[in-house]
Amino acid sequence: MSNHTTFDAFSLWKNLYDQTENVWRESIEQALEQKSFAEGLGQFQNQYLQYQGVVNGMTEAYLKQLNMPTREEIASVATLIINVEAKVDDLEDQIDDVTIDHKKEIETLKRSITRLDKKLDTVIELLSKTNVEPAQNANPAAQPNKATGDSSVKKS
Numbered sequence: 737m738s739n740h741t742t743f744d745a746f747s748l749w750k751n752l753y754d755q756t757e758n759v760w761r762e763s764i765e766q767a768l769e770q771k772s773f774a775e776g777l778g779q780f781q782n783q784y785l786q787y788q789g790v791v792n793g794m795t796e797a798y799l800k801q802l803n804m805p806t807r808e809e810i811a812s813v814a815t816l817i818i819n820v821e822a823k824v825d826d827l828e829d830q831i832d833d834v835t836i837d838h839k840k841e842i843e844t845l846k847r848s849i850t851r852l853d854k855k856l857d858t859v860i861e862l863l864s865k866t867n868v869e870p871a872q873n874a875n876p877a878a879q880p881n882k883a884t885g886d887s888s889v890k891k892s
Contacts, residue, residue: 767773796806805813 799806
């Protein structure tokens with residue numbers, strides 16, 4: 737029997753990848769451990785921050801010339817608006833509470849007025865009955881003549 741060896745491309749690529757990855761990892765670790773890399777990175781960061789400061793200053797100056805608000809001014813206005821909305825919500829809640837209290841008071845007053853109205857009707861009715869009866873009893877001449885149907889007052 738003959739011994740056939742098959743070509744395995746996957747294992748070849750995996751070995752190549754592992755070897756390449758190891759070499760790159762070691763070289764990057766060495767570069768990161770060097771003091772010069774850290775200094776260079778710090779210098780680059782400082783230059784970038786200076787550049788960003790210059791760009792921000794120029795942008796702000798340009799926006800001022802165009803009479804447009806900056807990001808900070810917009811954020812400030814947004815904060816003020818949020819505060820005003822919160823105060824309006826608080827006022828609405830207070831108004832609702834007061835309105836509910838006033839509605840309760842109004843309903844109580846309506847009931848009281850209705851009771852007083854009924855009492856006054858009763859008093860007026862009793863007064864009208866008592867005024868009619870004494871007037872009829874006190875002046876018999878003012879009473880109509882039942883026999884003749886004449887309602888004229890008799891003079892003596």
